[in-house]
Amino acid sequence: MELTTYRVRPLVNGWKVEADGADIAPTMRETKADAMHTAYSLARGTVHEIVVLDKDGKVESVFPPTNAEMDGA
Secondary structure, eight states, X not given: OOXXXXXXXXXXXXXXXXXXXXXXXXXXXXXHHHHHHHHHHHHTTSOEEEEEEOTTSOEEEEESOOHHHHTTO
């Protein structure tokens, strides 16, 4: 299976969930919590990572963590 990256990013009036490597249309949500829930729901059962971006487009967090983070490196 190929890795699909789900990006959760803030908008002016909400949050956007989009997927790289998948035929899924971007989804808009009102809150970050709703957007995270949507990303996890879309990712269920696939090889994935969820990348949360801040308002400047910088990576805030990645779920699940990379192997280096899990190994304590």
